[in-house]
Amino acid sequence: MPKSTAITNQIRALRFAAGEMTQAELARRIGVTRQTVIAIEQGRYSPSLEAAFKIARALDVPLDQVFGLPQE
Amino acid sequence: MSFQQKSTSLMLVILLAVYGWYFTVIATWVVDSPVEEVAYQPVMFVTVIALVVLAVIGHTLIAIVPPYEGDRTDERDRIIDLKGEWLGGFILGTGTVVALFLAMAEIHWFWIANTLLAGLVLSEVVTSITKLVYYRRMA
Numbered sequence: 001m002p003k004s005t006a007i008t009n010q011i012r013a014l015r016f017a018a019g020e021m022t023q024a025e026l027a028r029r030i031g032v033t034r035q036t037v038i039a040i041e042q043g044r045y046s047p048s049l050e051a052a053f054k055i056a057r058a059l060d061v062p063l064d065q066v067f068g069l070p071q072e
Numbered sequence: 073m074s075f076q077q078k079s080t081s082l083m084l085v086i087l088l089a090v091y092g093w094y095f096t097v098i099a100t101w102v103v104d105s106p107v108e109e110v111a112y113q114p115v116m117f118v119t120v121i122a123l124v125v126l127a128v129i130g131h132t133l134i135a136i137v138p139p140y141e142g143d144r145t146d147e148r149d150r151i152i153d154l155k156g157e158w159l160g161g162f163i164l165g166t167g168t169v170v171a172l173f174l175a176m177a178e179i180h181w182f183w184i185a186n187t188l189l190a191g192l193v194l195s196e197v198v199t200s201i202t203k204l205v206y207y208r209r210m211a
Contacts (some may be wrong), residue, residue, distance in 0.1 A: 026160040
């Protein structure tokens with residue numbers, strides 16, 4: 001079973017809120033592959049800061065609304 | 073599965089098949105006759121040609137057979153690539169140092185050449201397996 005990263009995200013919910021944007025469309029907008037969007041969305045891969053900002057921009061929300069780091 | 077992931081899997085299968093065959097043949101010959109009489113060079117040459125031909129055919133097939141994923145790479149591919157190459161490079165370096173010691177000890181060139189080849193093949197196999205493990209973890 002692949003291990004999840006510590007960072008949580010709301011990408012799936014935000015995609016649907018942004019006019020049911022597909023993973024492929026989000027991938028195209030931020031310049032990564034669809035596999036990478038899937039990996040980020042499922043918490044299997046933590047994106048670079050640049051990619052994280054691009055995701056937030058594509059979803060038209062602040063960065064901390066997309067990603068979170070739960071208290072230990 | 074991305075093109076890079078398919079490519080890595082393909083090269084792992086080809087490497088294991090071609091060099092599994094090569095080292096099996098060479099080992100059989102070494103058991104039967106002294107290393108001075110083992111003509112490994114033509115077989116080694118054939119494996120290089122076979123590797124290139126199979127890689128070209130395989131990559132053509134995964135590029136044209138659906139589903140089409142394109143050959144685009146991104147930051148995740150680069151991170152996975154670096155992790156695989158780091159470990160593979162360590163093994164390649166170790167194999168080279170072992171071959172260097174064999175040369176200094178004036179061991180027969182058969183062993184030096186095959187140690188270098190084994191190091192190269194093993195490093196590529198470990199690189200591919202490491203990449204596939206990370207593709208699985210980050211998928």
